[in-house]
Amino acid sequence: MLALMSIPPATKQTRGPAIQVQGLQKSYKQLHVLRGVDFEVARGSIFALLGSNGAGKTTIVKILSTLLKADTGAAQVNGFDVAAQAADVRESISLTGQFTAVDEILTGRENLVLVAKLRHLKDPQAIADDLLRRFSLTEAGNRRAATYSGGMRRRLDIAMSLIGNPPVIFLDEPTAGLDPQARIEVWQAVKNLAQSGTTVLLTTQYLDEAEQLADQIAILHQGRIIVTGTLAELKALLPPAEVEYVEKQPTLEDVFFAVVGHNQK
Secondary structure, three states: OOOOOOOOOOOOOOOOOOEEEEEEEEEEOOEEEEEEEEEEEOOOOEEEEEOOOOOOHHHHHHHHOOOOOOOEEEEEEOOEEOOOOHHHHHHHEEEEOOOOOOOOOOEHHHHHHHHHHHOOOOOHHHHHHHHHHHOOOOOOOOOEHHHOOHHHHHHHHHHHHOOOOOOEEEEEOOOOOOOHHHHHHHHHHHHHHHHOOOEEEEEEOOHHHHHHHOOEEEEEEOOEEEEEEOHHHHHOOOOOOOOOOOOOOOOHHHHHHHHHOOOOO
């Protein structure tokens, strides 16, 4: 629903949580989308906002990225208030939405160089080469993006959003519509982001995606966060599992990757 935001490079950094949200509410006439949302995101972590379609995930992302104003409540990104210090927030973030912002006529390298030039950065070619390497796209760098697979296109899209080194990145449904192999490629790219120190807020409706990626998971339901915690903490909310001895059968995922292989592009 959202496209990549073209923003200048981040120039400021503060301590404390990367994202703080207190009591966010948002309504559209009689439709109450957010009913008082609270959460914090630690720096350098992956935070998954998990919920079904219409739960309010994209609304939260729009508020945090200064594209939408909350009715009540407060939110800070990189230490800046999203309402009072919107320009500082925009300098601190990048946003990649459900549909890629890749120009399919250009090559992968040309897409990256174009964004670097738009942000007035020095040596756009070197920036492009570095990002192509980081996202395992070097060999495809001189091919038109129209020839890329879904996973490659999404990885390029995320790479474009990192130009300027924003400390916080929002990924709104980053694997929506992708095939299983492409989803695995994107998951690895997101893990690499956090390992390099970038804070990632990820919205998703896929339970396995949150399970694979997130340091912290918040479940959003009917405009409220009903539970937040690590995967282990959330599992501990359920009764202990009964021990049964059964023959382990391969999952569909096991079968899929055994047949097609793990390294196809």
